[in-house]
Amino acid sequence: MRILLVEDDESLASGLKLALGRACYTVEHVGDGVAAVAALEHNAFDLAILDLGLPRLDGIDVLARVRRAGNAVPVLVLSARDAVRDRIVALDLGADDYLIKPFDVDELLARVRVLERRRAGLSVNQLRFGDLALDLAGMAVSWKNQPIDLQHREFMLLRRLVEQPNKVFTRSELEASLYGWGEGVASNAIDVYVHHVRRKTDPDLIKTVRGLGYRIGNLAT
The missing domain is CATH 3.40.50.2300 (Response regulator)
Incomplete structure (x- = not known):
């Protein structure tokens, strides 16, 4: 956010x-x-x-x-x-x-x-997508009812994607959500965070949309 x-x-x-x-x-x-x-x-x-x-x-x-x-x-x-x-x-x-x-x-x-x-469009401080749950107040994440440890920007990335399932986010859109003005951003930073989240949850949780960016959801690519 x-x-x-x-x-x-x-x-x-x-x-x-x-x-x-x-x-x-x-x-x-x-x-x-x-x-x-x-x-x-x-x-x-x-x-x-x-x-x-x-x-x-x-x-x-x-x-x-x-x-x-x-x-x-x-x-x-x-x-x-x-x-x-x-x-x-x-x-x-x-x-x-x-x-x-x-x-x-x-x-x-x-x-x-x-x-x-x-x-x-939520009534409680929780975002859910399938087996994934994000506690917005406690900044905690669980996968299949088991807590997982995410770094600061990994949490921010996942929250951004889950807020709008099936929306394709470009790398520049995700960078704008994760980094402030004047902060240096490595060219592969988003790819690295996506890799870490996949490793801690499921390789298919975040989809790569070739030539565009990333999304979370079940739409065919």
Whole structure:
């Protein structure tokens, strides 16, 4: 899951990036409203975490512009503005949730999981595909009811594939989900992660679609 964090407080942003990264999310950060609009216009994100008191362009204006452009990315507002009217305005403009500062990081992560579940059409924090089960809250994976040990990005790769069974993901799409801006990516990184996941589960779990990329599912190639 790729998240855009829009926060001008560098200390808070750094802490949130660390917490979200530990929860196996890929996080991109911008510090003002104009940069946020540009990032959402030119990049695909699964969630935006949006402060309201931003330099250059207020978060409410960012939200309004994004929705006018037809971008349906889920938006979780983080703000010190605690008046009921502020919450109503943000929610009516298209925000999906509103969390008031100061907040507990565990609550933020729980709200992120709620939006992740909603995006995937889930009612619980679990993704399933056949004998495979992913616990989104505990970041645990089981295969045929037995726990398996996945590395950080192996979990991220598998979660991305299971969220949309039968969808073919190109290597560049998977790299964007697993790596942030400016992170070096080896040319065979995705292939290596796929190999490791197959070895720990089943060689046929992840399908190679020749010339395109990878998918998880039972469609004929």
